[in-house]
Amino acid sequence: PAATTVKISHCSDYRGKRVKVYGWVHRLRVQGKDFMFIVLRDGTGFLQCVLTGRLCNTYDAITLTLETSVVLYGTVTAVPEGKSAPGGHELIVDYWEVISKAPGGNEAISNKVSSDSDPSLLYNQRHLVIRGETASSVLKLRSYTVKAFRDYFDSIEYMEVTPPTLVQTMVEGGSTLFSLPYYGETAYLTQSSQLYLESCVPALGNVFTISQSYRAEKSHTRRHLAEYSHLEAEAGFINFEDLLNLIEDLVCSVVDSVQKHPIAGPILKQLNPNFVPPSRPFLRMEYKDAITWLNEHGIKKEDGTDFVFGDDIPESPERQMTDAINRPILLNRFPGPIKAFYMPKCKDDPRVTESVDLLMPNVGEIVGGSMRISTLEQKLEAFKTQGLKPEEYHFYLDLGKYGGFPRGGFGLGIERFMAWIADRYTVRDCSLYPRFPGRCTP
Numbered sequence: 369p370a371a372t373t374v375k376i377s378h379c380s381d382y383r384g385k386r387v388k389v390y391g392w393v394h395r396l397r398v399q400g401k402d403f404m405f406i407v408l409r410d411g412t413g414f415l416q417c418v419l420t421g422r423l424c425n426t427y428d429a430i431t432l433t434l435e436t437s438v439v440l441y442g443t444v445t446a447v448p449e450g451k452s453a454p455g456g457h458e459l460i461v462d463y464w465e466v467i468s469k470a471p472g473g474n475e476a477i478s479n480k481v482s483s484d485s486d487p488s489l490l491y492n493q494r495h496l497v498i499r500g501e502t503a504s505s506v507l508k509l510r511s512y513t514v515k516a517f518r519d520y521f522d523s524i525e526y527m528e529v530t531p532p533t534l535v536q537t538m539v540e541g542g543s544t545l546f547s548l549p550y551y552g553e554t555a556y557l558t559q560s561s562q563l564y565l566e567s568c569v570p571a572l573g574n575v576f577t578i579s580q581s582y583r584a585e586k587s588h589t590r591r592h593l594a595e596y597s598h599l600e601a602e603a604g605f606i607n608f609e610d611l612l613n614l615i616e617d618l619v620c621s622v623v624d625s626v627q628k629h630p631i632a633g634p635i636l637k638q639l640n641p642n643f644v645p646p647s648r649p650f651l652r653m654e655y656k657d658a659i660t661w662l663n664e665h666g667i668k669k670e671d672g673t674d675f676v677f678g679d680d681i682p683e684s685p686e687r688q689m690t691d692a693i694n695r696p697i698l699l700n701r702f703p704g705p706i707k708a709f710y711m712p713k714c715k716d717d718p719r720v721t722e723s724v725d726l727l728m729p730n731v732g733e734i735v736g737g738s739m740r741i742s743t744l745e746q747k748l749e750a751f752k753t754q755g756l757k758p759e760e761y762h763f764y765l766d767l768g769k770y771g772g773f774p775r776g777g778f779g780l781g782i783e784r785f786m787a788w789i790a791d792r793y794t795v796r797d798c799s800l801y802p803r804f805p806g807r808c809t810p
């Protein structure tokens with residue numbers, strides 16, 4: 369009978385029918401000379417395929433290697449009780465062909481998890497590693513998660529925009545800018561689309577973007593990438609409390625839709641069986657109380673002294689605190705000097721700003737946000753202290769000139785969010801082809 373070409377994810381709709389399936393040999397087991405099992409992978413899933421008799425005795429069958437691409441014809445059959453197979457069915461093959469042979473030898477690479485091998489070997493072979501079960505599950509989960517972020521913003525009627533990533537302004541400090549020659553001038557790879565999002569609010573209302581951001585980080589940590597996917601949002605006429613609620617609602621709603629999704633939910637469960645969705649409300653903790661917490665728990669600065677108000681809280685103490693508290697923390701009201709130039713002072717305490725970081729157990733900061741200074745005078749003053757040239761920021765200054773308005777927004781690192789929900793040790797495993805110091809390939 370004629371065979372319909374199907375993707376593995378749709379095979380369950382074809383039980384008892386003859387189908388044609390394309391894919392790669394993911395696993396191979398030869399049993400005697402008349403039995404061969406192939407686990408076929410086509411990107412949409414895995415299918416156990418059974419080859420018997422003369423199908424196993426051909427030259428192609430005897431020399432078959434992992435990652436060879438093949439086409440298989442056969443009948444989708446429910447597996448008998450007590451036998452397990454992905455999807456609860458297998459393909460009883462009646463004809464097959466090799467499309468293109470793989471050399472074998474490095475075959476195990478596609479099934480390796482990055483923690484048990486030399487990481488630099490695995491990053492060199494990332495194009496093969498992503499064929500593996502764990503790496504591809506993380507990337508699939510990421511795809512559904514990004515879609516859930518978009519759906520969330522759609523549901524609250526934010527417009528999606530695509531700001532440029534080649535820029536001539538800095539947002540998060542000059543020390544992490546990548547610069548490049550640009551038609552005889554200097555340009556930078558953007559650190560954040562924030563200033564552009566701010567400029568969109570009077571034009572489009574509330575906006576968001578999922579764009580690449582770049583940081584020439586000197587830190588080789590498990591949560592820093594040189595290039596990352598940055599979800600950023602900006603809202604007009606909100607106050608600081610609204611901003612905190614928005615971040616909380618976004619995170620909870622997206623976790624909820626991912627967990628309930630028929631495909632993403634099971635992937636999440638398999639990658640992170642102990643995942644507990646965060647409960648609302650998130651703990652709101654002021655920076656000054658975090659300093660007190662660190663002192664009360666004997667956590668010291670690198671030089672052995674106590675943290676004092678005004679100190680930046682580095683990654684390690686921040687992680688110790690977040691892991692000990694073991695729930696999401698909206699850490700807020702940081703002192704101005706340790707935060708970005710665009711953050712306004714709190715009206716009741718000018719030593720601190722309307723700023724917030726969302727900290728997650730095991731990962732640390734996944735969101736950074738704040739209200740924004742909005743008047744021309746505030747901006748010019750901030751530029752003076754930072755040594756920024758106002759003429760390079762004319763579009764940003766004009767926002768204060770042509771109808772300044774209260775606003776706030778935030779940025780969320782997609783890879784950090786993924787490391788949190790999928791329980792990955794490093795954000796590098798949540799990036800398709802991670803970029804970090806010493807690596808810009810493949």
Ligand code: 4AD
Pocket residue numbers: 539540559560561562583585591592593594595596598600601733734735736737738777778779780781782783784795
């Ligand atoms: O805290 P950051 O630097 O804030 C901003 O860029 C703001 N302009 C965002 C805004 O308000 N629109 O970065 C925001 C988030 C961090 O919380 C972190 O999740 C992620 O971006 N991030 C990185 N992720 C991976 N590698 C890096 N080097 C990152 N730097 C920041």
Ligand code: MG
Pocket residue numbers: 725733735736
């Ligand atoms: Mg930050």
